[in-house]
Structure formats: structure tokens, C-alpha cells
Amino acid sequence: MGDLRPCKVCNFKRQHSYGLVVPSLEQLKIKGGESLGIGPGAPVSVVLEEDGTIVEDDIYFLCLPSNTKFMLLCEKETWCPVRRIEGGTAWMTRDSMLLEVDSLDGSISQVEPWWILAQQLKQDLASIITMSEADLQTLVDIPCTQLASALDFQESKVQNLQETLQRVLDRREEERQSKELLQLYLSAVEKQEAQASMEGAGDMDQQDMLEVDSGFMTRTLMVLKGKTSPETRLSTEELQAVVTKGADTMEQELGWDGQRTAALLQACQAELSSRLQQVQAIGSLRNLGQPDTRRQPDDHPQEEQDPAAGGPADMQG
Incomplete structure (x- = not known):
């Protein structure tokens, strides 16, 4: 065990602070938790009170x-810096609740959570x-005039701000x-691969692998x-085969x-289309973040290349 080290601990609202002498970080969690009334066994993380740096070892x-x-x-x-609000000190947490602060006439008034979030934005956009999605949605839902008053911004600027917040929500x-x-x-994909592996490893009767007259595998039927x-439960190839054969062939088989056969073909077609959309979506995900090097179509057909100048006609001079 190392040397004893004097230190101080406080809770996330900074309402209580205690001095301790501990030999290790684990003892700081245990003794600090006892001093702050944190139940034994409760998960506790330690940060620097000054700037929120996480202390892990x-x-x-x-x-x-x-x-x-x-x-x-x-x-x-969560850790938050000290915030000054109308002469009082409000401590902001993730689960914001109504906070009591001193008003100008000396009485106690309540501050709505959105107002505290607005002050946070005012100090640092x-x-x-x-911010969590719940906090962003709270600021989007506040009437523009009220948010403008809290931020001391013009309403036009607040409208742009709320549109930006909504875009952040949409992107998330x-x-x-x-x-x-x-x-x-x-x-x-994993399910299909596992199924194919199990089928390949099993002892199959060769007769089950023979195709019927219509070209279908016995297993498919x-x-x-x-x-x-x-x-x-069919593979993409099997679905394609069913759809290609058509209603008449499927009725016979x-x-x-x-x-009943038409309902089956409709379900197979819908499943095949869904899988195709999934593959297309994956292809789109792979292209995210990659620059589009394709030449964009000209939105103004009248701005054509001037063969003599070698550039757009409206760029001459």
C-alpha cells in the first residue's frame, strides 16, 4: 500500500465537500462514497472537480x-462547470429538474430546464x-421568442439556431x-452462412439433392x-427461381x-425486393465520407462550353 495522500471530495452538485487521507484511488472511492452518502457497491467514477478530467488508475x-x-x-x-445564474449558482446535470435561484427582488423563483440549457448555449455554442438528444429537442420545442429572450439574440438568429439543432437531431x-x-x-449474412455450413456438413441423401423436372431443388419445395x-427461409437464389418460374409452373409443382400460389409469389417478390434494398443501403453506407469525384450534371444547360474559349461561355472575360 502506498503513502497516505490528503485530498478533497465533493458530489456532482458541489453541495458537500470533505477532506480525506487515502492511499489509493480505490480507497478514495470507498471512503469518499461513505462521506457523500453513496451506497456501498454503487458504481462510482472519479473526475477532477476543476475540469472534469477522468481519473481511472x-x-x-x-x-x-x-x-x-x-x-x-x-x-x-456528469461533471459540469460552475454556472452563475441571476445571482445564484445553478448546478446542471443530465437529468435536469426545476432549480431554485435568487430573483432580483430577493424571493425564490424556479428556473425551467430549457432556460439552463439556453444559458449553456449562450456561453458556448x-x-x-x-448535448443529449432530449436536450436538443427541448431547445427546438421552445418558442422562438422565449429562447431569443434567454439568449439575448435576435429572433432571426434564434430561428437559424433552432434549425441547426433540428439538423443535428435528424443527422443523429x-x-x-x-x-x-x-x-x-x-x-x-451470418445466419445464411451458418445455415449453409450446417447443410454442407450434414449427411444428405443424394436423392434430396436431385432437381425435379421443373428445375427446383427438393428442399425448396x-x-x-x-x-x-x-x-x-429461402436463399436469395431460391427466391429468384420461384419468382422467375411464375404462377402457372408453381401451381403445378x-x-x-x-x-394461394399468387399470395406465395407476392410474398417471395416482396422479400426479394427487401433484400435488394438492404444491399443497396449497405453500398450507400460504404460510400459515406468518400468524396464524390463524378462530374455533376450542369444545372444550367444554357451555360455551355465555348469551343473557341475552352471554358463556359459566361466565364469569358
Whole structure:
């Protein structure tokens, strides 16, 4: 165990501060948690109270000077700098609630969460990057006149700001949907590969591998006849074969009536189209972030190349 080191700890609102002497970072969490009323076993992270730097190992902890002040954070609590609001001090957290501050007449008034977020923006517009989607949506939903008053901005500038916040929200949603689509695609690929591997490793009867007169594999017909939602259990090649054969051939092979066969073909066509869209979406994801080197079409056909000048006609002179 190392030498004892004097230090200070406080909670995320800085309402309580205690002096401790501990030999290690783990002991700082334990004794600091006891002093601040944090239950034993609760996950606790340690940051520097001054700037929010995360302290994760004893080596860094031992390199800090004596009497360094630390902040202990529980789940959903985040470090925030000191904020001055109308003569009072408001401590901002991720889960914002109504805060009581001193008003000009000496009475106690309540501050809405959106107003605190507005003050954060007023001090540093770059804080948009670190805001949660809930905070961004709160600022978008506030009437423009109220937000302009809190920021001391012109309404036109606030309108532009809210449009920017909405674009940030839209971009995050698009990124989330793209990630979900990619995960679905990768899961489908893994499932198909696993299924193909199991079929290849099993002892199959050679007769099951023979094609029937129509060109279908026996397995394909078995899946179509005996499975619920069979289109989801067929490979892309099998789906293409079913769709290509058409209703008449499928009626003969399956022995079904026209209505049931048409419903099956429609389901197979929809599944095939869905898989094609997924592949196209993955291709689009791969191109994200890559510069488009293709020549863009001319939006103004009248601005044609001047053969004599070698450039656009309207660029001469």
C-alpha cells in the first residue's frame, strides 16, 4: 500500500465537500462514497472537480498534487462547470429538474430546464456537440421568442439556431437507422452462412439433392409446402427461381390453387425486393465520407462550353 495522500471530495452538485487521507484511488472511492452518502457497491467514477478530467488508475492519482479536489459521480451524473445564474449558482446535470435561484427582488423563483440549457448555449455554442438528444429537442420545442429572450439574440438568429439543432437531431437519427440496418444485414449474412455450413456438413441423401423436372431443388419445395412464411427461409437464389418460374409452373409443382400460389409469389417478390434494398443501403453506407469525384450534371444547360474559349461561355472575360 502506498503513502497516505490528503485530498478533497465533493458530489456532482458541489453541495458537500470533505477532506480525506487515502492511499489509493480505490480507497478514495470507498471512503469518499461513505462521506457523500453513496451506497456501498454503487458504481462510482472519479473526475477532477476543476475540469472534469477522468481519473481511472492509481498511477495518475499518485501523480496529482496533495489536496487535489475530486468529484465523485454516480450513474447518470456528469461533471459540469460552475454556472452563475441571476445571482445564484445553478448546478446542471443530465437529468435536469426545476432549480431554485435568487430573483432580483430577493424571493425564490424556479428556473425551467430549457432556460439552463439556453444559458449553456449562450456561453458556448459548441456545447451543442455534447448535448443529449432530449436536450436538443427541448431547445427546438421552445418558442422562438422565449429562447431569443434567454439568449439575448435576435429572433432571426434564434430561428437559424433552432434549425441547426433540428439538423443535428435528424443527422443523429439517420446515423442510428443506418447502424441498425447494417446490424440487420450482418445478422442475416451470418445466419445464411451458418445455415449453409450446417447443410454442407450434414449427411444428405443424394436423392434430396436431385432437381425435379421443373428445375427446383427438393428442399425448396419442402420449405415452400411445410414452413410458415417460407419466403424468409429461402436463399436469395431460391427466391429468384420461384419468382422467375411464375404462377402457372408453381401451381403445378405445389399442387395449390391460383389464389394461394399468387399470395406465395407476392410474398417471395416482396422479400426479394427487401433484400435488394438492404444491399443497396449497405453500398450507400460504404460510400459515406468518400468524396464524390463524378462530374455533376450542369444545372444550367444554357451555360455551355465555348469551343473557341475552352471554358463556359459566361466565364469569358
